[in-house]
């Protein structure tokens with residue numbers, strides 16, 4: 001294989017321009033030409049990882065196969081490319097400093113003063129190169145979080161300057177900016193873009209390609225202006241128009257020949273026009289649904305759609321697969337009670353109870369589950385959602401008064417969900433949950449076995465509490481089956497109610513593994529059950 005090429009994606013003018021989607025689209029296009037790619041995210045904050053962050057800060061925490069708690073952009077990378085990411089694919093300032101400080105304490109700097117340049121920038125460059133040095137990839141694509149000009153991203157821009165100097169044509173910088181439309185003047189304005197490129201230049205980095213996010217098409221004159229003021233050929237000025245769906249972006253970037261420009265700049269062969277046949281088929285199904293189905297998402301971060309990003313995307317994959325539009329209605333768990341559940345949830349064809357931590361909204365989740373169970377409405381519980389389903393069944397079917405998870409009531413007489421044994425000695429919060437992929441063996445008589453079509457699966461986890469095996473027999477005898485078990489530690493990973501059309505709870509997070517190429521079977525089957533339910537109640 002030729003030397004690995006490095007693509008850096010930076011952002012200017014403002015955040016939320018969709019850098020993650022552009023990055024994932026570049027990976028998709030290069031992959032569709034037959035190149036191997038991996039995609040990395042830099043987060044300039046000082047947290048070591050986002051695992052301890054509240055979802056209000058940066059949205060969902062995405063978990064990789066190897067158990068890294070990462071930024072949600074890694075979810076986009078996996079959903080687009082269908083390639084697993086790992087701890088090395090998410091770098092934070094906290095992790096960089098932690099490594100450098102550990103080396104300093106170890107005496108590795110041999111008496112030198114440890115400084116931002118070169119020690120922090122060297123560590124940043126090492127983390128850029130670590131994926132390239134595996135020899136597995138033609139391209140390492142690194143998205144730098146934040147906006148150029150932020151104080152906290154300066155060391156990263158400096159490290160990129162050094163990488164370009166060291167690697168020449170094996171390194172390209174794609175700068176995503178905003179071209180603003182001024183409605184009053186009926187004009188697109190390039191000045192903020194010019195300023196953000198100037199900020200890059202002050203730091204010694206000339207972007208090679210400028211991708212302009214815009215709500216209107218860029219005319220030739222605008223492209224020329226940006227080319228002139230930002231020192232790039234006009235072929236390197238690309239438009240990124242607002243898209244109907246994030247899944248349109250790879251096709252829009254193909255039309256703009258963004259991949260071609262990158263290949264030219266890095267002296268890579270242009271052969272093999274990107275083959276996106278399967279991707280186009282997916283989009284066609286997504287955009288031509290045969291009907292719609294309303295599904296409730298019950299959680300406590302309903303005002304924040306990034307908090308349940310992977311779940312919402314998994315529904316989109318399952319929508320396309322079923323050729324049915326899923327309309328997700330987010331409902332705040334704090335608003336639901338046993339008395340109003342029928343009114344609030346009555347029009348829904350299925351209910352998904354979301355993962356989460358902490359007491360807030362638990363009672364509403366339990367009421368929603370009770371309503372779905374008693375009315376035979378499809379129910380899908382993920383992680384905390386499964387734990388609440390166990391609590392609900394314990395209380396209302398088995399008659400275990402005040403049954404609970406010890407996370408919420410340590411004194412409960414029926415601790416049907418309890419802290420895992422090896423969690424009992426843990427004090428530190430960061431990176432200490434049961435994280436990443438673990439095997440699960442599925443009970444052959446179960447519904448989930450039919451759904452997966454196999455006995456041994458691996459799914460990703462992020463939790464401290466678990467079904468309490470002391471009660472397995474009680475639950476099983478009353479009709480709640482432990483349908484999937486971790487064979488090493490005998491942990492219940494899936495439950496289902498035998499006498500219900502679709503009532504499944506999983507201790508793991510299937511949403512992390514759903515991709516465009518491989519929609520998750522549980523989501524596909526759940527949506528199918530909801531469609532069936534909506535038809536039967538018509």
Ligand code: GLN
Pocket residue numbers: 354355356357358382383384385407462463464465466
């Ligand atoms: N709070 C629960 C636990 O730690 C559930 C976690 C989750 O939903 N990810 O076990």
